[in-house]
Amino acid sequence: MRGPSDLVYGAYERQLARSLPTENLPRHVGVMLDGNRRWAKARGTDTASGHKAGADNIAPFLGWCEEMGIEVVTLWLLSTDNLNRPTEELEPLVGIIEGVVCELAGREQWKINPVGALAMLPEHTQEVLREASEQTADVDGLIVNIAVGYGGRQEIAEAVRSLLRAHAADGTSIEQLAEILDVEHIAEHLYTKGQPDPDLVIRTSGEQRLGGFLLWQSAYSEFYFCEAYWPDFRRVDFLRALRDYATRDRRMGK
Helix, strand or coil: CCCHHHHHHHHHHHHHHHHCCHHHCCCEEEEECCCHHHHHHHCCCCHHHHHHHHHHCHHHHHHHHHHCCCCEEEEEEEECHHHHCCHHHHHHHHHHHHHHHHHHHHHCCCEEEEECCHHHCCHHHHHHHHHHHHHCCCCCCCEEEEEEEECHHHHHHHHHHHHHHHHHHCCCCHHHHHHHCCHHHHHCCCCCCCCCCCCEEEECCCCCCCCCCCCCHHHHCEEEECCCCHHHCCHHHHHHHHHHHHCCCCCCCC
């Protein structure tokens, strides 16, 4: 049975949602899903339980984004640095990621787009990500970038390599490329090519740093840092982030 505090909380959440200016909400939201391990430690459970609790919060979050008309969401689930974690932690985490990706794809509600240095991942994980992308390729809905084996510096390096290969194939010399190269040339080879850059980047768990997330794309992003660990991140926390974003004067470097 819901108590009086639940009713008050629900009313506040509904009022907050109604008060948001729909014309001033982000198109693309990036999220650093941080705090799973600390959430588990605070509860005296194992790390895998924390990662599983975090995975269970992803589908609800995407639902909230869909409700608010967000077009693109990028979820950072595993960094290139994370790949150096001890095997006894990394293997369960990768398995949990595979499970949540399969679950999201199985809904056929959102377009799954894996981003990252996928070749660095276990072969089975690569296959799971490919199948999820293929299964949802024709879905006309929210685009969900699943950042796995992702690092911002790695992405920029790969973009430059891809750019050089493409121009070499066209017969362009290094000297000619140096004369014409600009930021748009590199942007065309990023993992998120063709998508709007993130307007809002959210990091949970109280940490206030990028850690390499969407380094190129976030040049003009707004940042919101939330104290809650990711498994505890609620719809009202998301609405507060959107409210904060909507009040900011975005100058886009001007």
